[in-house]
Amino acid sequence: MNNIPKRFSLPSIVLTVLLLVAKLSLLRIFFFDQTNIAGVLKDTLSILVILCLLELILPRIVKRPTFWIFNAIFSFLLFAATLYQIHFGSVPAYSVLGEMGQVPQIRASITPLIKPYHFLFFADLLIAAIIGILHFSRRNRDFRIHSSGSSFGHTRRINYRSKIITILFLAVCMGLSALFINRGQAIDNEWAQAEDVGFLNFQVSTALRNKQESDAIANGNxxxxxxxxxxxxxxxPYNNNKSTTTSQPEFFASAEEMxxxxxxxxxxxxxxxxxxxxxxxxxxxxxxxxxxxxxxxxxxxxxxxxxxxxxxxxxxxxxxxxxxxxxxxxxxxxxxxxxxxxxxxxxxxxxxxxxxxxxxxxxxxxxxxxxxxxxxxxxxxxxxxxxxxxxxxxxxxxxxxxxxxxxxxxxxxxxxxxxxxxxxxxxxxxxxxxxxxxxxxxxxxxxxxxxxxxxxxxxxxxxxxxxxxxxxxxxxxxxxxxxxxxxxxxxxxxxxxxxxxxxxxxxxxxxxxxxxxxxxxxxxxxxxxxxxxxxxxxxxxxxxxxxxxxxxxxxxxxxxxxxxxxxxxxxxxxxxxxxxxxxxxxxxxxxxxxxxxxxxxxxxxxxxxxxxxxxxxxxxxxxxxxxxxxxxxxxxxxxx
CATH class of the missing domain: 3.40.720.10 (Alkaline Phosphatase, subunit A)
Structure with a gap:
């Protein structure tokens, strides 16, 4: 057991999943005034899909910082989505990101809507930053690198095992998310759909619907x-009493050439x-x-x-x-x-x-x-x-x-x-x-x-x-x-x-x-x-x-x-x-x-x-x- 790498990344991914699911639950409260077990489950599946992909493709040495960077970016997006919902009264889709450049012009309208509790999305990042600064300031020891043939082999076996588990997790999460998204496609109401399938799955559903509409338009006339x-x-039946057979409608040309x-x-x-x-x-x-x-x-x-x-x-x-x-x-x-x-x-x-x-x-x-x-x-x-x-x-x-x-x-x-x-x-x-x-x-x-x-x-x-x-x-x-x-x-x-x-x-x-x-x-x-x-x-x-x-x-x-x-x-x-x-x-x-x-x-x-x-x-x-x-x-x- 002494040869197990100290930087095995599973704790990092687990911590990130827990933090992001908590933030998506907070988003549900801001959007829908409530959260529920089914909604949390669907949000968890969508987060696991993203983080499992990162786990598979990233080199071990950059995983931990990448997860924290992703956490920070995701927190900002949820914060922005919350302000967007408060100002516009709608669930934002991914397409609104292209209009972020308009925000400075309406900042005076948005600023009064920001409340202290909206910054809860960043609470963990602030705590982590404080801990990191304290740890860095106290850290004053040499690093030692240990390597041996048996250690490397054991690490490689651990990596293969973790990748297999991650791939299985990814497949299950993608399958279940796809099932929920497919069921949600029948819901026209964007609010109801987002609440039903989850915020991230809603983005995927919107993208799929836009793609379907684009394909239909491409063949349209x-x-x-x-x-x-x-x-x-x-x-x-727009008209009950007004005749639609008369030569001209009422008030026609009463302002002609004006x-x-x-x-x-x-x-x-x-x-x-x-x-x-x-x-x-x-x-x-x-x-x-x-x-x-x-x-x-x-x-x-x-x-x-x-x-x-x-x-x-x-x-x-x-x-x-x-x-x-x-x-x-x-x-x-x-x-x-x-x-x-x-x-x-x-x-x-x-x-x-x-x-x-x-x-x-x-x-x-x-x-x-x-x-x-x-x-x-x-x-x-x-x-x-x-x-x-x-x-x-x-x-x-x-x-x-x-x-x-x-x-x-x-x-x-x-x-x-x-x-x-x-x-x-x-x-x-x-x-x-x-x-x-x-x-x-x-x-x-x-x-x-x-x-x-x-x-x-x-x-x-x-x-x-x-x-x-x-x-x-x-x-x-x-x-x-x-x-x-x-x-x-x-x-x-x-x-x-x-x-x-x-x-x-x-x-x-x-x-x-x-x-x-x-x-x-x-x-x-x-x-x-x-x-x-x-x-x-x-x-x-x-x-x-x-x-x-x-x-x-x-x-x-x-x-x-x-x-x-x-x-x-x-x-x-x-x-x-x-x-x-x-x-x-x-x-x-x-x-x-x-x-x-x-x-x-x-x-x-x-x-x-x-x-x-x-x-x-x-x-x-x-x-x-x-x-x-x-x-x-x-x-x-x-x-x-």
Whole structure:
């Protein structure tokens, strides 16, 4: 026994397995608020697969440090995954690693979410480092190398035996993990799948599914997919009373040849509309605009990984985000069917305005892909240091109005998109820009800061509207404003707190995802349209008002014209699991499938017990979103 090597690596691998399984269990608690024996077993199998491979391929001398390095890297990834889940509310897949470069731009949004207990992932590394430093400082003896023929032979026998055991362990673990992954493939709900198969197995499952989809796309046909979309959409009863045989839909061409301005409002939730705080209107400008416009109070975000950039993508294309990557990053190099591209046929000039650098979220690819004629990014604005992004909304509109006035002088109609940032998290408004006095009990809180930021965004929008009127542009412009996504993080400000402090009903999901949509058409009376809608519906609705028939243009839209629809249904993924949808009545979120899903009333915010009647909507939306994914994947790449 004296000849057994002192550096036999089994203790190192065992220690590493125990530490990493403990960290994956911690991740389960952060993600799912619980852990269980079955989940721990599946996590253990996935870790053993990786560590057994390392055990087999690494030279003995580097195994121990390699295991610790792997532990450190893995700990960082779990820490990042936890912060990602808190910020985005989704289980991160491996594909999000490609978007880590965006983090510095949103660090102000993420930093408040970090809690001391999140650093438990690094506790063992800190302890090991302290022990290592103490051991190194006290170590003051010579090393002696022992070697003999019998020793070497015994070591070699030990190595062969350990490798055989490791290979057997690897085979068993891979087989069981493959079995669990295969069973989990039937679960569309990413949350349920990750909880069921384990975090690492979920990554493998996602990679396999992406590979299967890529293989299917490689053999796909764009025209056949468009035909399949049209056929599927014809089966859904979008209209009860509105005739589909009349020559033109209602309000068609009521804004023909008018300019179009679309303002995408950062982090803007609908609960702020008509809200009063200490007798102060949070959004006085939009409250007035709602009375003079088509106001849609039941519109919901549908964004994916790209957040704000995904909202830009959807409002211009009426295509679902895939959820696996930001659409600007993954599909900005495609020739995207879009409203700017469509309006080129009608002699429109198009421009988009954003005060950040155009390469943020790869907008340098997205904007040409959408066929905008011009984009105006960071260099065009004077930085008044409003927040981490730079210039204020007022500066954004100042430059925008200058450029639009120039286009208007050419006698061409224009389509302009403004992407605001002043109400971006963490919602801190510089004192010189404050327009609203926040009550004492809200000061310094996320909710109080949010209301201040929303109020300033509303104020700046009012300045733009007044300037459009002064320039004589307002009476010939369709003016659209909508929220890109939620602002209030439920882990910082719970629904109960909002209800208690503002005196309004609020749900952590429905109210959070509920964004406002306003469409102002000159000489049209204001109207509240209570139909449920999504961001996919913005483009078809604008097209109808402009007198552009998407059917005649053979334009494939996955959204609906909200002014000519009785029953609407649309899907949402990423912030909700795949298979989730909204219709006129409920928000539906599946479990592992439809049967264990949950429906919640959009009007009462209360659970709906009988869900059987929503099965057709569930099947329809799953099919439609799958076709949307196929469609965008098949779009041709632009020539350089």
């Amino acid at each position: 764009l025209q056949q997919t468009k035909a399949a979309v049209e056929k599927l959409q014809s089966t859904y 300019n179009v301005i679309v303002v995408q409002l950062e982090s803007f939730q609908n609960f702020t509309i008509n809200l009063k705080v200490d007798q102060q209107e949070a959004t006085p400008v939009l409250n007035k605009l709602a009375k003079e416009s088509y106001y849609f109070p039941y519109v919901y975000q549908q964004i994916g990984q790209g957040n704000t950039s995904d909202a830009e993508f959807m409002s211009n294309t009426s295509i679902y985000p895939t959820g696996s990557e930001a659409m600007s990053v993954g599909f900005g190099n495609r020739e995207l069917p879009s409203l700017p591209r469509l309006l080129q046929k009608y002699n429109y000039q198009s421009a988009t305005f954003h005060i950040n650098s155009v390469d943020f979220w790869s907008r340098n690819l997205l904007y040409p892909g959408l066929a905008f004629d011009n984009y105006y990014d960071k260099p065009f604005y004077t930085n008044d240091h409003f927040n981490d992004f730079g210039a204020s909304d007022e500066e954004l509109y100042r430059v925008g109005l200058e450029k639009l006035t120039e286009i208007s002088a050419t006698d061409k109609p224009f389509y302009a998109q403004f992407v605001t940032t002043s109400s971006h998290a963490p919602f801190v408004v510089p004192d010189e820009f404050l327009q609203m006095k926040i009550p004492t009990d809200l000061q310094g809180s996320q909710l109080g800061n949010y209301l201040s930021a929303i109020n300033y965004t509303d104020y700046a929008l009012g300045q733009l509207i007044e300037q459009l009127k002064e320039q004589g542009l307002w009476d010939n412009t369709v003016f659209v404003a909508y929220g890109d996504h939620f602002g209030i993080q439920p882990k910082e400000t719970d629904a109960a707190e909002i209800t208690a402090k503002l005196g309004i009903p609020y749900d952590n999901q429905i109210s959070r995802f509920n964004i406002p949509l306003f469409i102002h058409v000159p000489n049209q009376k204001g109207q509240v349209v209570e139909l449920t809608g999504g961001q996919l519906d913005i483009m078809p609705t604008i097209s109808n008002l402009l007198g552009i028939s998407l059917k005649k243009e053979q334009f494939t839209a996955f959204g609906r014209d909200l002014l000519n629809t009785d029953n609407n249904v649309f899907g949402m993924r990423y912030y909700l699991p795949t298979g989730s949808f909204f219709n006129n009545d409920v928000m539906f979120v599946p479990g592992k499938g439809f049967e264990d899903g949950i429906a919640t009333s959009l009007k009462t915010l209360q659970p709906v017990q009988d869900i059987i009647g929503y099965r057709d909507d569930y099947d329809y939306i799953r099919s439609l979103m799958k076709l949307s994914d196929d469609y965008v994947q098949l779009l041709p790449r632009r020539t350089p």
